[in-house]
Amino acid sequence: GNSVTQMEGPVTLSEEAFLTINCTYTATGYPSLFWYVQYPGEGLQLLLKATKADDKGSNKGFEATYRKETTSFHLEKGSVQVSDSAVYFCALPNDYKLSFGAGTTVTVRA
Amino acid sequence: NAGVTQTPKFRVLKTGQSMTLLCAQDMNHEYMYWYRQDPGMGLRLIHYSVGEGTTAKGEVPDGYNVSRLKKQNFLLGLESAAPSQTSVYFCASSYRRDRGNQPQHFGDGTRLSIL
Numbered sequence: 001g002n003s004v005t006q007m008e009g010p011v012t013l014s015e016e017a018f019l020t021i022n023c024t025y026t027a028t029g030y031p032s033l034f035w036y037v038q039y040p041g042e043g044l045q046l047l048l049k050a051t052k053a054d055d056k057g058s059n060k061g062f063e064a065t066y067r068k069e070t071t072s073f074h075l076e077k078g079s080v081q082v083s084d085s086a087v088y089f090c091a092l093p094n095d096y097k098l099s100f101g102a103g104t105t106v107t108v109r110a
Numbered sequence: 111n112a113g114v115t116q117t118p119k120f121r122v123l124k125t126g127q128s129m130t131l132l133c134a135q136d137m138n139h140e141y142m143y144w145y146r147q148d149p150g151m152g153l154r155l156i157h158y159s160v161g162e163g164t165t166a167k168g169e170v171p172d173g174y175n176v177s178r179l180k181k182q183n184f185l186l187g188l189e190s191a192a193p194s195q196t197s198v199y200f201c202a203s204s205y206r207r208d209r210g211n212q213p214q215h216f217g218d219g220t221r222l223s224i225l
Contacts, residue, residue, distance in 0.1 A: 034213050042219070043216035043218045043219050044153075044200070044202075044214075044216040051211065089152075089153070092211075093211045096141060096158060096166075097143070097168070098213075100152060100153045102152045103152050103153075
């Protein structure tokens with residue numbers, strides 16, 4: 001079935017630093033790809049998505065591009081804030097379900 | 111717009127007790143899911159449902175039962191709680207796959223401790 005492999009971290013950054021979290025996928029066909037974010041004490045929220053090759057999803061200053069050639073969907077943000085401290089999950093559909101990466105914990109220090 | 115609502119938010123049980131976790135969604139989604147989240151283990155799918163009256167096993171179904179009597183509700187039951195079931199439980203829902211690759215919408219979780 002479809003699966004994702006995600007950089008696990010943890011990642012600790014200073015405010016205004018550049019963030020990248022790697023995600024690669026194995027899939028049949030070209031499914032949509034998702035990034036979810038989980039803030040402390042909360043459930044997962046959809047951060048962004050891309051539905052086809054070369055699509056760029058973006059939200060809250062985060063971006064990720066669906067790369068068919070490298071089977072990747074890396075998450076990037078140019079200047080992180082303390083409020084971006086969270087756990088980030090890469091995901092893709094797998095039959096009726098979603099397959100999630102293991103999650104990457106990001107801590108941003110002031 | 112409530113989205114996905116889980117009750118209760120917190121619960122402490124003794125070993126051997128039973129309880130039911132309730133998930134309700136108001137988005138008319140066909141698919142519903144129960145996950146557990148444990149440190150270092152990521153999200154693991156317990157059971158899921160592709161429609162009213164249907165359920166299916168996920169990765170870690172042992173010790174749990176589920177029911178989907180109404181489209182908007184998905185119940186997770188623990189018949190005889192064990193300390194290994196201490197976890198944070200998340201419910202999620204989505205449209206069915208023939209509407210495209212739809213994302214799942216999550217509730218805020220139920221934090222369950224088994225003593």
